Amino acid sequence: MDIKKTYSISELAKEFDVTTRSVRFYEDQGLLHPTRRGQTRIFSSKDRVRLKLILRGKRMGFSLSETKELFDLWDETLSGNEKQLLLMLDTLANKRAQLEQQKNDIAQAEMEMDTAEARCREALAELQKKKRQQKRATKEEPESIEQK
Amino acid sequence: MDIKKTYSISELAKEFDVTTRSVRFYEDQGLLHPTRRGQTRIFSSKDRVRLKLILRGKRMGFSLSETKELFDLWDETLSGNEKQLLLMLDTLANKRAQLEQQKNDIAQAEMEMDTAEARCREALAELQKKKRQQKRATKEEPESIEQK
DNA sequence: AAAATACTTTACGTTTACGTAAACTTTATC
DNA sequence: GATAAAGTTTACGTAAACGTAAAGTATTTT
Missing domain, CATH: 1.20.5 (Single alpha-helices involved in coiled-coils or other helix-helix interfaces)
Structure with a gap:
Protein backbone atom coordinates (compact mmCIF):
# COMPACT_ATOMS: atom_id res chain seq x y z
CA MET A 1 0.00 0.00 0.00
CA ASP A 2 0.82 3.65 0.03
CA ILE A 3 2.81 5.50 2.69
CA LYS A 4 -0.21 5.07 4.96
CA LYS A 5 0.43 8.43 6.67
CA THR A 6 -1.88 11.34 7.34
CA TYR A 7 -1.24 14.98 6.61
CA SER A 8 -2.06 18.36 8.05
CA ILE A 9 -3.35 21.09 5.83
CA SER A 10 -0.09 23.01 5.87
CA GLU A 11 1.96 19.92 5.12
CA LEU A 12 0.01 19.41 1.95
CA ALA A 13 0.04 23.11 1.14
CA LYS A 14 3.81 23.26 1.44
CA GLU A 15 4.45 20.07 -0.47
CA PHE A 16 2.42 21.17 -3.47
CA ASP A 17 3.06 24.86 -3.13
CA VAL A 18 -0.53 25.98 -2.78
CA THR A 19 -2.20 28.02 -0.05
CA THR A 20 -4.23 26.46 2.72
CA ARG A 21 -7.06 28.56 1.38
CA SER A 22 -6.96 26.60 -1.84
CA VAL A 23 -6.97 23.28 -0.03
CA ARG A 24 -9.98 24.30 2.02
CA PHE A 25 -11.65 25.49 -1.13
CA TYR A 26 -11.09 22.15 -2.80
CA GLU A 27 -12.70 20.47 0.18
CA ASP A 28 -15.58 22.90 0.01
CA GLN A 29 -16.14 21.97 -3.60
CA GLY A 30 -16.19 18.31 -2.71
CA LEU A 31 -12.85 17.36 -4.22
CA LEU A 32 -11.18 16.42 -0.95
CA HIS A 33 -12.67 14.65 2.03
CA PRO A 34 -10.46 15.04 5.09
CA THR A 35 -11.61 13.60 8.40
CA ARG A 36 -11.52 15.69 11.56
CA ARG A 37 -9.82 15.49 14.91
CA GLY A 38 -11.84 18.03 16.80
CA GLN A 39 -12.25 20.70 14.16
CA THR A 40 -8.84 20.18 12.62
CA ARG A 41 -8.65 18.58 9.19
CA ILE A 42 -6.72 15.34 8.75
CA PHE A 43 -5.89 14.40 5.19
CA SER A 44 -5.31 10.82 4.06
CA SER A 45 -2.85 9.71 1.42
CA LYS A 46 -5.86 9.33 -0.86
CA ASP A 47 -6.51 13.03 -0.39
CA ARG A 48 -2.89 13.68 -1.18
CA VAL A 49 -3.14 11.80 -4.44
CA ARG A 50 -6.29 13.65 -5.30
CA LEU A 51 -4.65 16.99 -4.63
CA LYS A 52 -1.88 16.00 -6.99
CA LEU A 53 -4.47 15.10 -9.60
CA ILE A 54 -6.32 18.36 -9.08
CA LEU A 55 -3.17 20.37 -9.72
CA ARG A 56 -2.21 18.36 -12.73
CA GLY A 57 -5.71 18.82 -14.03
CA LYS A 58 -5.33 22.55 -13.63
CA ARG A 59 -2.07 22.56 -15.54
CA MET A 60 -3.86 20.69 -18.30
CA GLY A 61 -6.60 23.30 -18.36
CA PHE A 62 -9.26 21.32 -16.47
CA SER A 63 -11.66 23.18 -14.23
CA LEU A 64 -12.26 22.03 -10.70
CA SER A 65 -15.74 20.83 -11.54
CA GLU A 66 -14.43 18.77 -14.43
CA THR A 67 -11.96 17.12 -12.11
CA LYS A 68 -14.65 16.60 -9.52
CA GLU A 69 -16.84 14.88 -12.07
CA LEU A 70 -14.04 12.47 -12.82
CA PHE A 71 -13.49 11.79 -9.13
CA ASP A 72 -17.18 11.16 -8.52
CA LEU A 73 -17.47 9.00 -11.58
CA TRP A 74 -14.53 6.91 -10.53
CA ASP A 75 -15.95 6.45 -7.04
CA GLU A 76 -19.23 5.26 -8.47
CA THR A 77 -17.36 3.05 -10.87
CA LEU A 78 -15.82 1.25 -7.93
CA MET B 1 0.81 35.53 -49.20
CA ASP B 2 -2.27 34.69 -47.27
CA ILE B 3 -5.85 34.77 -48.54
CA LYS B 4 -5.58 38.57 -48.43
CA LYS B 5 -9.28 38.96 -47.56
CA THR B 6 -10.94 40.91 -44.79
CA TYR B 7 -13.55 39.63 -42.39
CA SER B 8 -16.58 40.91 -40.55
CA ILE B 9 -16.97 40.17 -36.89
CA SER B 10 -19.66 37.58 -37.44
CA GLU B 11 -17.66 35.82 -40.14
CA LEU B 12 -14.87 35.26 -37.69
CA ALA B 13 -17.25 34.38 -34.90
CA LYS B 14 -18.91 31.72 -37.02
CA GLU B 15 -15.71 30.28 -38.39
CA PHE B 16 -14.18 29.76 -34.97
CA ASP B 17 -17.40 29.16 -33.10
CA VAL B 18 -17.11 31.99 -30.64
CA THR B 19 -19.49 34.83 -29.88
CA THR B 20 -19.05 38.31 -31.27
CA ARG B 21 -18.87 39.39 -27.66
CA SER B 22 -15.68 37.39 -27.25
CA VAL B 23 -14.14 38.87 -30.36
CA ARG B 24 -14.90 42.39 -29.17
CA PHE B 25 -13.50 41.49 -25.80
CA TYR B 26 -10.27 40.28 -27.36
CA GLU B 27 -9.99 43.58 -29.17
CA ASP B 28 -10.68 45.42 -25.96
CA GLN B 29 -7.84 43.58 -24.31
CA GLY B 30 -5.52 44.55 -27.14
CA LEU B 31 -5.23 41.12 -28.74
CA LEU B 32 -6.88 42.07 -32.02
CA HIS B 33 -6.58 45.31 -33.95
CA PRO B 34 -9.34 45.59 -36.55
CA THR B 35 -9.59 48.73 -38.64
CA ARG B 36 -12.89 50.55 -39.03
CA ARG B 37 -15.16 51.48 -41.87
CA GLY B 38 -17.33 54.04 -40.15
CA GLN B 39 -17.77 52.39 -36.81
CA THR B 40 -17.84 48.84 -38.16
CA ARG B 41 -14.88 46.60 -37.46
CA ILE B 42 -12.91 45.13 -40.34
CA PHE B 43 -10.60 42.27 -39.49
CA SER B 44 -7.51 41.42 -41.50
CA SER B 45 -6.16 37.94 -42.13
CA LYS B 46 -3.54 38.76 -39.53
CA ASP B 47 -6.35 39.21 -37.04
CA ARG B 48 -7.77 35.92 -38.17
CA VAL B 49 -4.50 34.15 -37.48
CA ARG B 50 -4.28 35.80 -34.11
CA LEU B 51 -7.76 34.70 -33.21
CA LYS B 52 -6.78 31.17 -34.08
CA LEU B 53 -3.73 31.50 -31.86
CA ILE B 54 -5.79 32.94 -29.03
CA LEU B 55 -8.14 29.97 -29.09
CA ARG B 56 -5.35 27.45 -29.29
CA GLY B 57 -3.72 29.22 -26.40
CA LYS B 58 -6.90 28.85 -24.42
CA ARG B 59 -7.09 25.14 -25.15
CA MET B 60 -3.52 24.88 -23.89
CA GLY B 61 -4.46 26.68 -20.70
CA PHE B 62 -2.99 30.09 -21.55
CA SER B 63 -4.68 33.19 -20.25
CA LEU B 64 -5.49 36.05 -22.57
CA SER B 65 -2.85 38.25 -20.99
CA GLU B 66 -0.22 35.56 -21.47
CA THR B 67 -1.14 35.36 -25.12
CA LYS B 68 -1.15 39.12 -25.40
CA GLU B 69 2.34 39.27 -23.95
CA LEU B 70 3.52 36.90 -26.62
CA PHE B 71 1.87 38.94 -29.36
CA ASP B 72 3.36 42.17 -28.08
CA LEU B 73 6.75 40.62 -27.66
CA TRP B 74 6.68 39.26 -31.16
CA ASP B 75 5.70 42.64 -32.58
CA GLU B 76 8.57 44.31 -30.80
CA THR B 77 10.84 41.55 -31.93
CA LEU B 78 10.08 42.48 -35.52
C1' DA C 1 -41.08 53.87 -45.87
C1' DA C 2 -41.34 50.03 -42.74
C1' DA C 3 -39.20 46.07 -41.15
C1' DA C 4 -35.57 43.06 -40.70
C1' DT C 5 -30.60 42.39 -40.22
C1' DA C 6 -26.08 43.35 -38.74
C1' DC C 7 -23.42 46.17 -36.31
C1' DT C 8 -22.28 49.35 -32.50
C1' DT C 9 -21.47 51.22 -27.38
C1' DT C 10 -22.50 51.16 -22.51
C1' DA C 11 -22.95 48.86 -18.56
C1' DC C 12 -24.34 45.77 -15.16
C1' DG C 13 -24.38 40.53 -14.07
C1' DT C 14 -22.11 35.89 -13.53
C1' DT C 15 -18.89 32.06 -12.75
C1' DT C 16 -14.45 30.32 -11.29
C1' DA C 17 -10.82 30.14 -8.17
C1' DC C 18 -9.16 31.79 -5.05
C1' DG C 19 -7.12 36.41 -1.79
C1' DT C 20 -7.61 38.75 2.34
C1' DA C 21 -9.16 40.31 6.67
C1' DA C 22 -11.56 39.53 11.16
C1' DA C 23 -12.48 37.11 15.03
C1' DC C 24 -12.10 32.83 17.41
C1' DT C 25 -10.28 27.94 19.32
C1' DT C 26 -6.61 24.60 20.18
C1' DT C 27 -2.04 23.19 20.80
C1' DA C 28 2.83 23.96 21.58
C1' DT C 29 6.53 26.94 23.75
C1' DC C 30 8.68 29.98 26.81
C1' DG D 1 -0.09 31.86 32.44
C1' DA D 2 1.09 34.63 28.65
C1' DT D 3 2.13 34.33 24.02
C1' DA D 4 3.05 32.57 19.79
C1' DA D 5 1.87 29.15 16.14
C1' DA D 6 -1.33 26.66 13.56
C1' DG D 7 -5.76 25.74 12.91
C1' DT D 8 -10.77 27.16 12.23
C1' DT D 9 -15.25 29.71 10.31
C1' DT D 10 -17.47 33.63 8.20
C1' DA D 11 -17.61 36.79 4.89
C1' DC D 12 -16.52 40.30 1.76
C1' DG D 13 -13.24 41.37 -2.31
C1' DT D 14 -11.13 40.44 -6.87
C1' DA D 15 -9.39 39.18 -11.62
C1' DA D 16 -10.55 36.76 -15.77
C1' DA D 17 -13.59 35.92 -19.41
C1' DC D 18 -17.15 36.51 -20.98
C1' DG D 19 -23.10 36.72 -20.85
C1' DT D 20 -26.84 39.54 -21.35
C1' DA D 21 -29.81 43.36 -21.78
C1' DA D 22 -30.64 48.17 -23.39
C1' DA D 23 -30.59 51.46 -26.69
C1' DG D 24 -28.89 53.37 -30.71
C1' DT D 25 -27.00 53.43 -35.93
C1' DA D 26 -26.47 51.73 -40.69
C1' DT D 27 -27.71 48.96 -44.42
C1' DT D 28 -30.40 45.81 -46.90
C1' DT D 29 -34.74 43.72 -48.10
C1' DT D 30 -39.67 43.87 -48.91
Whole structure:
Protein backbone atom coordinates (compact mmCIF):
# COMPACT_ATOMS: atom_id res chain seq x y z
CA MET A 1 0.00 0.00 0.00
CA ASP A 2 0.82 3.65 0.03
CA ILE A 3 2.81 5.50 2.69
CA LYS A 4 -0.21 5.07 4.96
CA LYS A 5 0.43 8.43 6.67
CA THR A 6 -1.88 11.34 7.34
CA TYR A 7 -1.24 14.98 6.61
CA SER A 8 -2.06 18.36 8.05
CA ILE A 9 -3.35 21.09 5.83
CA SER A 10 -0.09 23.01 5.87
CA GLU A 11 1.96 19.92 5.12
CA LEU A 12 0.01 19.41 1.95
CA ALA A 13 0.04 23.11 1.14
CA LYS A 14 3.81 23.26 1.44
CA GLU A 15 4.45 20.07 -0.47
CA PHE A 16 2.42 21.17 -3.47
CA ASP A 17 3.06 24.86 -3.13
CA VAL A 18 -0.53 25.98 -2.78
CA THR A 19 -2.20 28.02 -0.05
CA THR A 20 -4.23 26.46 2.72
CA ARG A 21 -7.06 28.56 1.38
CA SER A 22 -6.96 26.60 -1.84
CA VAL A 23 -6.97 23.28 -0.03
CA ARG A 24 -9.98 24.30 2.02
CA PHE A 25 -11.65 25.49 -1.13
CA TYR A 26 -11.09 22.15 -2.80
CA GLU A 27 -12.70 20.47 0.18
CA ASP A 28 -15.58 22.90 0.01
CA GLN A 29 -16.14 21.97 -3.60
CA GLY A 30 -16.19 18.31 -2.71
CA LEU A 31 -12.85 17.36 -4.22
CA LEU A 32 -11.18 16.42 -0.95
CA HIS A 33 -12.67 14.65 2.03
CA PRO A 34 -10.46 15.04 5.09
CA THR A 35 -11.61 13.60 8.40
CA ARG A 36 -11.52 15.69 11.56
CA ARG A 37 -9.82 15.49 14.91
CA GLY A 38 -11.84 18.03 16.80
CA GLN A 39 -12.25 20.70 14.16
CA THR A 40 -8.84 20.18 12.62
CA ARG A 41 -8.65 18.58 9.19
CA ILE A 42 -6.72 15.34 8.75
CA PHE A 43 -5.89 14.40 5.19
CA SER A 44 -5.31 10.82 4.06
CA SER A 45 -2.85 9.71 1.42
CA LYS A 46 -5.86 9.33 -0.86
CA ASP A 47 -6.51 13.03 -0.39
CA ARG A 48 -2.89 13.68 -1.18
CA VAL A 49 -3.14 11.80 -4.44
CA ARG A 50 -6.29 13.65 -5.30
CA LEU A 51 -4.65 16.99 -4.63
CA LYS A 52 -1.88 16.00 -6.99
CA LEU A 53 -4.47 15.10 -9.60
CA ILE A 54 -6.32 18.36 -9.08
CA LEU A 55 -3.17 20.37 -9.72
CA ARG A 56 -2.21 18.36 -12.73
CA GLY A 57 -5.71 18.82 -14.03
CA LYS A 58 -5.33 22.55 -13.63
CA ARG A 59 -2.07 22.56 -15.54
CA MET A 60 -3.86 20.69 -18.30
CA GLY A 61 -6.60 23.30 -18.36
CA PHE A 62 -9.26 21.32 -16.47
CA SER A 63 -11.66 23.18 -14.23
CA LEU A 64 -12.26 22.03 -10.70
CA SER A 65 -15.74 20.83 -11.54
CA GLU A 66 -14.43 18.77 -14.43
CA THR A 67 -11.96 17.12 -12.11
CA LYS A 68 -14.65 16.60 -9.52
CA GLU A 69 -16.84 14.88 -12.07
CA LEU A 70 -14.04 12.47 -12.82
CA PHE A 71 -13.49 11.79 -9.13
CA ASP A 72 -17.18 11.16 -8.52
CA LEU A 73 -17.47 9.00 -11.58
CA TRP A 74 -14.53 6.91 -10.53
CA ASP A 75 -15.95 6.45 -7.04
CA GLU A 76 -19.23 5.26 -8.47
CA THR A 77 -17.36 3.05 -10.87
CA LEU A 78 -15.82 1.25 -7.93
CA SER A 79 -19.31 0.24 -6.84
CA GLY A 80 -19.30 -2.02 -9.89
CA ASN A 81 -22.60 -1.06 -11.42
CA GLU A 82 -22.65 -1.90 -15.13
CA LYS A 83 -24.22 1.37 -16.20
CA GLN A 84 -21.57 3.34 -14.32
CA LEU A 85 -18.82 1.26 -15.84
CA LEU A 86 -20.02 2.00 -19.33
CA LEU A 87 -20.41 5.65 -18.53
CA MET A 88 -16.87 5.71 -17.23
CA LEU A 89 -15.52 4.09 -20.37
CA ASP A 90 -17.35 6.66 -22.45
CA THR A 91 -16.00 9.52 -20.38
CA LEU A 92 -12.51 8.14 -20.66
CA ALA A 93 -12.82 8.03 -24.42
CA ASN A 94 -13.90 11.66 -24.45
CA LYS A 95 -10.99 12.72 -22.31
CA ARG A 96 -8.64 10.85 -24.56
CA ALA A 97 -9.95 12.79 -27.52
CA GLN A 98 -9.39 15.97 -25.58
CA LEU A 99 -5.81 14.98 -24.86
CA GLU A 100 -5.26 14.22 -28.52
CA GLN A 101 -6.39 17.74 -29.36
CA GLN A 102 -4.02 19.12 -26.79
CA LYS A 103 -1.15 17.12 -28.16
CA ASN A 104 -1.87 18.50 -31.60
CA ASP A 105 -2.01 22.02 -30.23
CA ILE A 106 1.28 21.54 -28.47
CA ALA A 107 2.95 20.09 -31.54
CA GLN A 108 1.74 23.03 -33.62
CA ALA A 109 2.91 25.50 -31.02
CA GLU A 110 6.31 23.87 -30.92
CA MET A 111 6.69 24.09 -34.65
CA GLU A 112 5.79 27.74 -34.66
CA MET A 113 8.17 28.38 -31.83
CA ASP A 114 10.88 26.71 -33.87
CA THR A 115 10.41 29.08 -36.76
CA ALA A 116 10.07 32.05 -34.42
CA GLU A 117 13.31 31.13 -32.73
CA ALA A 118 15.05 30.68 -36.04
CA ARG A 119 14.01 34.15 -37.15
CA CYS A 120 15.23 35.61 -33.91
CA ARG A 121 18.61 33.99 -34.34
CA GLU A 122 18.86 35.18 -37.92
CA ALA A 123 18.06 38.72 -36.90
CA LEU A 124 20.64 38.52 -34.14
CA ALA A 125 23.24 37.21 -36.56
CA GLU A 126 22.51 40.17 -38.83
CA LEU A 127 23.07 42.55 -35.95
CA GLN A 128 26.37 40.90 -35.09
CA LYS A 129 27.55 41.17 -38.67
CA LYS A 130 26.82 44.88 -38.73
CA LYS A 131 28.67 45.33 -35.49
CA ARG A 132 31.74 43.60 -36.86
CA GLN A 133 31.63 45.73 -40.00
CA GLN A 134 31.51 48.88 -37.89
CA LYS A 135 34.52 47.77 -35.89
CA ARG A 136 36.52 47.04 -39.02
CA ALA A 137 35.66 50.45 -40.44
CA THR A 138 36.99 52.28 -37.38
CA LYS A 139 40.22 50.27 -37.55
CA GLU A 140 40.91 50.85 -41.23
CA GLU A 141 40.55 54.60 -40.86
CA PRO A 142 41.81 55.61 -37.43
CA GLU A 143 41.28 59.37 -36.95
CA SER A 144 41.06 59.62 -40.74
CA ILE A 145 38.35 62.23 -40.42
CA GLU A 146 40.80 64.78 -39.11
CA GLN A 147 43.07 64.44 -42.17
CA LYS A 148 40.70 65.95 -44.69
CA MET B 1 0.81 35.53 -49.20
CA ASP B 2 -2.27 34.69 -47.27
CA ILE B 3 -5.85 34.77 -48.54
CA LYS B 4 -5.58 38.57 -48.43
CA LYS B 5 -9.28 38.96 -47.56
CA THR B 6 -10.94 40.91 -44.79
CA TYR B 7 -13.55 39.63 -42.39
CA SER B 8 -16.58 40.91 -40.55
CA ILE B 9 -16.97 40.17 -36.89
CA SER B 10 -19.66 37.58 -37.44
CA GLU B 11 -17.66 35.82 -40.14
CA LEU B 12 -14.87 35.26 -37.69
CA ALA B 13 -17.25 34.38 -34.90
CA LYS B 14 -18.91 31.72 -37.02
CA GLU B 15 -15.71 30.28 -38.39
CA PHE B 16 -14.18 29.76 -34.97
CA ASP B 17 -17.40 29.16 -33.10
CA VAL B 18 -17.11 31.99 -30.64
CA THR B 19 -19.49 34.83 -29.88
CA THR B 20 -19.05 38.31 -31.27
CA ARG B 21 -18.87 39.39 -27.66
CA SER B 22 -15.68 37.39 -27.25
CA VAL B 23 -14.14 38.87 -30.36
CA ARG B 24 -14.90 42.39 -29.17
CA PHE B 25 -13.50 41.49 -25.80
CA TYR B 26 -10.27 40.28 -27.36
CA GLU B 27 -9.99 43.58 -29.17
CA ASP B 28 -10.68 45.42 -25.96
CA GLN B 29 -7.84 43.58 -24.31
CA GLY B 30 -5.52 44.55 -27.14
CA LEU B 31 -5.23 41.12 -28.74
CA LEU B 32 -6.88 42.07 -32.02
CA HIS B 33 -6.58 45.31 -33.95
CA PRO B 34 -9.34 45.59 -36.55
CA THR B 35 -9.59 48.73 -38.64
CA ARG B 36 -12.89 50.55 -39.03
CA ARG B 37 -15.16 51.48 -41.87
CA GLY B 38 -17.33 54.04 -40.15
CA GLN B 39 -17.77 52.39 -36.81
CA THR B 40 -17.84 48.84 -38.16
CA ARG B 41 -14.88 46.60 -37.46
CA ILE B 42 -12.91 45.13 -40.34
CA PHE B 43 -10.60 42.27 -39.49
CA SER B 44 -7.51 41.42 -41.50
CA SER B 45 -6.16 37.94 -42.13
CA LYS B 46 -3.54 38.76 -39.53
CA ASP B 47 -6.35 39.21 -37.04
CA ARG B 48 -7.77 35.92 -38.17
CA VAL B 49 -4.50 34.15 -37.48
CA ARG B 50 -4.28 35.80 -34.11
CA LEU B 51 -7.76 34.70 -33.21
CA LYS B 52 -6.78 31.17 -34.08
CA LEU B 53 -3.73 31.50 -31.86
CA ILE B 54 -5.79 32.94 -29.03
CA LEU B 55 -8.14 29.97 -29.09
CA ARG B 56 -5.35 27.45 -29.29
CA GLY B 57 -3.72 29.22 -26.40
CA LYS B 58 -6.90 28.85 -24.42
CA ARG B 59 -7.09 25.14 -25.15
CA MET B 60 -3.52 24.88 -23.89
CA GLY B 61 -4.46 26.68 -20.70
CA PHE B 62 -2.99 30.09 -21.55
CA SER B 63 -4.68 33.19 -20.25
CA LEU B 64 -5.49 36.05 -22.57
CA SER B 65 -2.85 38.25 -20.99
CA GLU B 66 -0.22 35.56 -21.47
CA THR B 67 -1.14 35.36 -25.12
CA LYS B 68 -1.15 39.12 -25.40
CA GLU B 69 2.34 39.27 -23.95
CA LEU B 70 3.52 36.90 -26.62
CA PHE B 71 1.87 38.94 -29.36
CA ASP B 72 3.36 42.17 -28.08
CA LEU B 73 6.75 40.62 -27.66
CA TRP B 74 6.68 39.26 -31.16
CA ASP B 75 5.70 42.64 -32.58
CA GLU B 76 8.57 44.31 -30.80
CA THR B 77 10.84 41.55 -31.93
CA LEU B 78 10.08 42.48 -35.52
CA SER B 79 11.53 45.93 -34.84
CA GLY B 80 14.89 44.16 -34.68
CA ASN B 81 16.18 45.59 -31.43
CA GLU B 82 18.80 43.29 -29.91
CA LYS B 83 17.48 43.45 -26.40
CA GLN B 84 14.00 42.50 -27.57
CA LEU B 85 15.39 39.63 -29.58
CA LEU B 86 17.15 38.20 -26.57
CA LEU B 87 14.07 38.68 -24.44
CA MET B 88 12.05 36.83 -27.01
CA LEU B 89 14.47 33.92 -27.09
CA ASP B 90 14.29 33.72 -23.33
CA THR B 91 10.52 33.78 -23.34
CA LEU B 92 10.43 31.08 -25.97
CA ALA B 93 12.66 28.90 -23.85
CA ASN B 94 10.32 29.36 -20.91
CA LYS B 95 7.28 28.45 -22.96
CA ARG B 96 9.06 25.38 -24.21
CA ALA B 97 9.65 24.27 -20.64
CA GLN B 98 5.99 24.82 -19.95
CA LEU B 99 5.04 22.67 -22.91
CA GLU B 100 7.38 19.95 -21.73
CA GLN B 101 5.59 19.95 -18.40
CA GLN B 102 2.27 19.68 -20.18
CA LYS B 103 3.49 16.81 -22.27
CA ASN B 104 4.55 15.01 -19.12
CA ASP B 105 1.20 15.68 -17.53
CA ILE B 106 -0.59 14.34 -20.57
CA ALA B 107 1.56 11.24 -20.73
CA GLN B 108 0.91 10.55 -17.04
CA ALA B 109 -2.80 11.11 -17.50
CA GLU B 110 -2.87 8.74 -20.44
CA MET B 111 -1.15 6.03 -18.47
CA GLU B 112 -3.59 6.38 -15.63
CA MET B 113 -6.46 6.32 -18.01
CA ASP B 114 -5.09 3.12 -19.45
CA THR B 115 -5.15 1.39 -16.10
CA ALA B 116 -8.54 2.88 -15.27
CA GLU B 117 -9.95 1.59 -18.51
CA ALA B 118 -8.43 -1.83 -17.95
CA ARG B 119 -10.08 -2.06 -14.55
CA CYS B 120 -13.38 -1.04 -16.01
CA ARG B 121 -13.17 -3.74 -18.64
CA GLU B 122 -12.21 -6.34 -16.08
CA ALA B 123 -15.15 -5.40 -13.91
CA LEU B 124 -17.44 -5.56 -16.92
CA ALA B 125 -16.08 -8.98 -17.87
CA GLU B 126 -16.82 -10.15 -14.34
CA LEU B 127 -20.38 -8.98 -14.65
CA GLN B 128 -20.80 -10.75 -17.98
CA LYS B 129 -19.48 -13.99 -16.51
CA LYS B 130 -21.99 -13.83 -13.71
CA LYS B 131 -24.76 -13.20 -16.16
CA ARG B 132 -23.79 -16.25 -18.21
CA GLN B 133 -23.67 -18.40 -15.10
CA GLN B 134 -27.16 -17.28 -14.17
CA LYS B 135 -28.44 -18.15 -17.62
CA ARG B 136 -26.88 -21.59 -17.50
CA ALA B 137 -28.42 -22.20 -14.11
CA THR B 138 -31.91 -21.48 -15.36
CA LYS B 139 -31.39 -23.81 -18.33
CA GLU B 140 -30.05 -26.74 -16.38
CA GLU B 141 -32.98 -26.65 -14.01
CA PRO B 142 -35.99 -25.46 -15.94
CA GLU B 143 -38.88 -25.02 -13.48
CA SER B 144 -36.91 -27.24 -11.14
CA ILE B 145 -38.09 -25.20 -8.23
CA GLU B 146 -41.59 -26.55 -8.65
CA GLN B 147 -40.42 -30.16 -8.52
CA LYS B 148 -39.20 -30.10 -4.97
C1' DA C 1 -41.08 53.87 -45.87
C1' DA C 2 -41.34 50.03 -42.74
C1' DA C 3 -39.20 46.07 -41.15
C1' DA C 4 -35.57 43.06 -40.70
C1' DT C 5 -30.60 42.39 -40.22
C1' DA C 6 -26.08 43.35 -38.74
C1' DC C 7 -23.42 46.17 -36.31
C1' DT C 8 -22.28 49.35 -32.50
C1' DT C 9 -21.47 51.22 -27.38
C1' DT C 10 -22.50 51.16 -22.51
C1' DA C 11 -22.95 48.86 -18.56
C1' DC C 12 -24.34 45.77 -15.16
C1' DG C 13 -24.38 40.53 -14.07
C1' DT C 14 -22.11 35.89 -13.53
C1' DT C 15 -18.89 32.06 -12.75
C1' DT C 16 -14.45 30.32 -11.29
C1' DA C 17 -10.82 30.14 -8.17
C1' DC C 18 -9.16 31.79 -5.05
C1' DG C 19 -7.12 36.41 -1.79
C1' DT C 20 -7.61 38.75 2.34
C1' DA C 21 -9.16 40.31 6.67
C1' DA C 22 -11.56 39.53 11.16
C1' DA C 23 -12.48 37.11 15.03
C1' DC C 24 -12.10 32.83 17.41
C1' DT C 25 -10.28 27.94 19.32
C1' DT C 26 -6.61 24.60 20.18
C1' DT C 27 -2.04 23.19 20.80
C1' DA C 28 2.83 23.96 21.58
C1' DT C 29 6.53 26.94 23.75
C1' DC C 30 8.68 29.98 26.81
C1' DG D 1 -0.09 31.86 32.44
C1' DA D 2 1.09 34.63 28.65
C1' DT D 3 2.13 34.33 24.02
C1' DA D 4 3.05 32.57 19.79
C1' DA D 5 1.87 29.15 16.14
C1' DA D 6 -1.33 26.66 13.56
C1' DG D 7 -5.76 25.74 12.91
C1' DT D 8 -10.77 27.16 12.23
C1' DT D 9 -15.25 29.71 10.31
C1' DT D 10 -17.47 33.63 8.20
C1' DA D 11 -17.61 36.79 4.89
C1' DC D 12 -16.52 40.30 1.76
C1' DG D 13 -13.24 41.37 -2.31
C1' DT D 14 -11.13 40.44 -6.87
C1' DA D 15 -9.39 39.18 -11.62
C1' DA D 16 -10.55 36.76 -15.77
C1' DA D 17 -13.59 35.92 -19.41
C1' DC D 18 -17.15 36.51 -20.98
C1' DG D 19 -23.10 36.72 -20.85
C1' DT D 20 -26.84 39.54 -21.35
C1' DA D 21 -29.81 43.36 -21.78
C1' DA D 22 -30.64 48.17 -23.39
C1' DA D 23 -30.59 51.46 -26.69
C1' DG D 24 -28.89 53.37 -30.71
C1' DT D 25 -27.00 53.43 -35.93
C1' DA D 26 -26.47 51.73 -40.69
C1' DT D 27 -27.71 48.96 -44.42
C1' DT D 28 -30.40 45.81 -46.90
C1' DT D 29 -34.74 43.72 -48.10
C1' DT D 30 -39.67 43.87 -48.91
